[in-house]
Amino acid sequence: MTEAPIRIMTWNIHGAIGPDRRFDLQRVIDLVRRHEPDIVALQEVDSRRCDSSPFERLAEALGDHSAAARTVIAPGGEYGHMLISRWPMAEARLHDLSIWRYEPRMAIETVIDTPLGPLHLVAAHLGLSLWERYRQASILGALARSSGQPMTTMLGDFNDWIWNGPVRRGLMRALPSYSSHVTFPSWAPALKLDRIYCGGEARLLRSWTDKAARKASDHLPIIGEIGRVT
Numbered sequence: 001m002t003e004a005p006i007r008i009m010t011w012n013i014h015g016a017i018g019p020d021r022r023f024d025l026q027r028v029i030d031l032v033r034r035h036e037p038d039i040v041a042l043q044e045v046d047s048r049r050c051d052s053s054p055f056e057r058l059a060e061a062l063g064d065h066s067a068a069a070r071t072v073i074a075p076g077g078e079y080g081h082m083l084i085s086r087w088p089m090a091e092a093r094l095h096d097l098s099i100w101r102y103e104p105r106m107a108i109e110t111v112i113d114t115p116l117g118p119l120h121l122v123a124a125h126l127g128l129s130l131w132e133r134y135r136q137a138s139i140l141g142a143l144a145r146s147s148g149q150p151m152t153t154m155l156g157d158f159n160d161w162i163w164n165g166p167v168r169r170g171l172m173r174a175l176p177s178y179s180s181h182v183t184f185p186s187w188a189p190a191l192k193l194d195r196i197y198c199g200g201e202a203r204l205l206r207s208w209t210d211k212a213a214r215k216a217s218d219h220l221p222i223i224g225e226i227g228r229v230t
Helices: 025-035 054-062 130-145 166-171 211-215
Strands: 006-012 039-046 065-074 077-085 093-096 106-114 117-125 151-157 194-200 202-208 222-228
Touching: 006 025, 006 117, 006 151, 006 194, 025 039, 025 054, 025 211, 039 054, 039 117, 039 151, 054 065, 054 077, 065 106, 077 106, 077 117, 106 130, 117 130, 130 151, 130 166, 151 202, 151 222, 194 222
Parallel strands: 006 039, 117 151
Antiparallel strands: 006 222, 039 077, 065 077, 093 106, 106 117, 151 194, 194 202, 202 222
16 A cells, blocks of 8 residues: 555534534634545535525535535525535435434435545435434445445444444444544533444544534544555
């Protein structure tokens, strides 16, 4: 393995609302830029509290290619999550993960043309209910197993705080390389809600968090470097 690793990042930005209860998208952008990720997944992007579109502003500020899952579209704005890449990505597919009357959920699936080769990537924000996550983990596991690509990565806020919970058990076999950091709440992290999973020839070489994010969100981000092992 001689190629430079891919740097990826996942962060639930809590609508760009910090503990001071101010909407401040610029401090989110500044923190992401500090880590210089090649690929970043952002959850809880919310335009219902501002006049402009955070989806558009984040895409313009952080990469050349993007895809968004707008799970709530209302007269007052939109809410969802997004994926941003410095490299070209195939047309994104949105997979509906919504369960019955719970909050609408989607996964973003694409293939990104990286220097290490095609990377099959899925970004997700899963539900709070244990029953929801059982169903959603089953769908994600099927996506991981059927990608047809040599490298697969899944990242996002999986809300899977139980040790050996349904998401971890559902993805471990196909994606055995993963992060394990406490990320929530950001001011006193205790729960491992946010993760990066890798499988096939993709390996998570190292990962870390950034405590400075507590000024901008109720989650800490996870930043990781991915290599290809053949």
